[in-house]
Amino acid sequence: MEMSMSSEEVIAQIKRLHGNGESLSKKYVKKSHPELMKNALYYYPSWEHAIQKTGVMTT
Template structure:
């Protein structure tokens, strides 16, 4: 099993930071640019879209 290094609240705040800094929250690109964030997000949420919804981005 992969180590999950971020808490669910950290996942949310990183997604929000990404969005507010003008970064992309596109699943494919986040997976390439920040695999740790994607892995952690999918640990806590059923999908990347769910994580975005939890961060109030959808």
């Protein structure tokens, strides 16, 4: 399967969303950024793991 982002790009995109004040909830990202979600789940075992990898704190 060909991915459109590298794992580094996935992390950068998650950080960008967080920095812009967008929700990082799985439901929101799956709906508004499906390509990001698909790539994140390719590289990481779960969306939560991908967020943890960024080091951003979510509530």
